[in-house]
Amino acid sequence: MHVEVRKSAQGIEYWDTEEKKIHFVSKGQKPGFEVTKDPKSMLVVDGKKIAEAVGKKIEGTKEDFLKYLDTLNVEQLLAYAKENDIEVPGNMRKEETVRNHIVEKLNADDE
DSSP: OEEEEEEOSSEEEEEETTTTEEEEEETTOOOSSOEESOGGGGEEETTEEEOOSTTSOOOSOHHHHHHHHHTOOHHHHHHHHHHTTOOOOTTOOSHHHHHHHHHHHHHHHHO
């Protein structure tokens, strides 16, 4: 599996999870291998698969879900909140603040 790790002016770097090394593809060229589009959807925590994409069911315990939320950046957290009808105030833009707000709202729904 090849996962995109960085883009630069010169090209794109991909991590090969099998060979455990970086492959560089120059700008304008196509990689000679299959690129995994959603690598975090393959994340496994405590033997359970956790989905990255919003809207997919997340398997596992509450701790697994919190680990999953920790992998998301602020844009992904906001998308998750929107998909799950969690209203995030416009002044919340820091990743940790948004994450804590989502957890708070989800805990309130559980009660």
